[in-house]
Amino acid sequence: MSPRSRSAAEPPEEGAAAVDPEPEAESVARAILLRQLAGAPRSRHQLAQALARKGVEEGLADRLLDRFTEVGLIDDAEYAQMLVRSQRESRGLARRALAQELRRKGIEDEHAQEALATVDDEAEEESARRLLERRWRSSTGLAPEVKARRAVAMLARKGYGPGLASRLIRELVDAEAAEAWDSGSPVGD
Template identity: 40%
Template sequence: MHGMRRRGLSVTAQQPSEEKLAKLRQALEDYAEGAVRNPLIDHEAEEAKADVRARALRLLDERARSRHELHERLVKLEFAEPVIEDVLDDLTGVGLINDEAFATEWVRQRHARRGKSARALNQELIRKGIAPAIREQALEQIDDDDEEEMAWKLAVKKAKSIKHVPEDRAERDKALRRIVGVLARRGFNGGMSLNLARRALDERCEELGTA
């Protein structure tokens, strides 16, 4: 997933757009009108779906979610599994559930705003039930240069918290561990993290020494 060429992936906002919500409501209204005219429609089944659909829409109003996330939340609310699947199929059909768009935007935002590495983001997408092929495509937004640049920014930022040049080896190692820890918590490669942390610490010490 690292080193792969960057693709021009479309960006979809985490919050569902008004256009999407309007599209869904219109589709549901059209369906309801058709159900009234069609005596073969199972009205009892449609009533069961209505409750699940309303709850799913409230969850989507809060933020975009993967299909797996919605499924898990609806199961916890003790809705019937077959009804949940039917509703999720409906929402997928009108574009309110789109795991590809969700994963792409999740990676873009979490890398840019939280400084998360591709490895950490991959684990997050796994927990959200995103399929391997979709995860790989979304993570192609991040290449090796992106990873190193983000890690370096984080290392420099943490090094700025050091207020004086370490007096001995023990104090220096302590400062170094703090910088490495910031990068490790975001899932960056250990070897790269150590090298960048040393470089950031050296630059900070030089800065302090000439201040």
């Protein structure tokens, strides 16, 4: 009797492969995870969301995520470190904005705190100074108050506090005034 001619009520023959939809669902879920991880590193939370969007059953998703974590394909601590490094270098974000980004990606507080501890105050101030100088140079011809307001807003969007922004702007304005004084031209010309 061929497997096709058996009725649905009959059990499969000895040695025949059982028809089980679960391995198919698992292989689809694995493929989703691997595809997500091939594109870029992701947090466990992001991967869980991707599986949920594709309709993968929660128990299966948890089991696969646990296995991927166990074998090192998912590492939220390393992901947090990488995210902090890359966002600081590419976007110049301060700790406050980085913390918000880590929360949005679903990183646990413990891993987030470890990653944020790698950012020291001096490096953060230097990043703010570079961002400010770039913005200041690109806004020539504007009134100093307008330049300052726009610079403070830009630094705030990047997560820098108003105290630091104000101090750095004062330093920049003072340096600009000193240059103008040294060159003999009045400030604002």
